[in-house]
Amino acid sequence: MATLTFTDTHCHLADPALSARSPDILAEAQAAGVCRFIVPAARQADFAAVLSLAERPSVLPAVGLHPWFADEFSDGLYSETACILQGNPRVWVGEIGLDFIRAADSAARQRQLDVFRRQLGLAKAYRRRVIVHNVKAAAAVAETVKTEGFGYGGIVHAFSGSLEEAQMLIRAGFKIGIGSLLLNPTAKKVRQAVQQLDLRDIVLETDSPFMLKDGVNTPANVCRIAEIAAQLRGVSTEEIAVQTEKNVDALWDAV
Ligand SMILES: [Zn+2]
Known part of the structure; x- marks a missing residue:
């Protein structure tokens, strides 16, 4: 064969659980055939580490603010993101999105929506794809993408919803990131x-270092x-590999 x-279209190699070992982790992954990595930031403190990993051509970086940290959004973060996008045509915007399980009340939801909108605006202005975190918010993600007129697509990662929700997101221009939830036989x-x-x-992903009950997830998975x-x-498995790699090829190069 x-x-x-x-x-691995979603791995947090800049996370402290992995960053110190990232050369070994990348080598291990490569030995298993995992040769390209999309590495998103979760918050501003990750940006430098994500960009430094992206000195490798096998790493495609994204900078953005994860919805769990929506309260950290600031003019400084916005302008730093814009400056990075301006200076580096390979960088995507992510991880951005909506997580309505983590939003305690309507004000928290609104905050996430505002921050998502601002970051989609940046992706639109700089013509970049996005990495979207969506938990129980597929309709709101699709609606926001539409109202913002964002048309460059990207990946909705760690998909956990229904087939109908996946199709709604595909119509909004996204690939669906399938990952470590599959390791759980009860994730029906x-x-x-x-x-x-x-x-x-x-497309395939691990969401390393997260998603495993025991131990640290890595891209080799x-x-x-x-x-x-x-x-x-x-x-x-070959059919899965060949087609998902084609799907990534279509996203990898700049818009
Ligand atoms: Zn993530």
């Missing part, structure tokens, strides 16, 4: 979505996720 290659909805979505709409996706769809 030909050697299969994969991309996401397993069903993987069986039924068009393979052209799926993309291979395992591809194998489970193949079993669920009744196709070969």
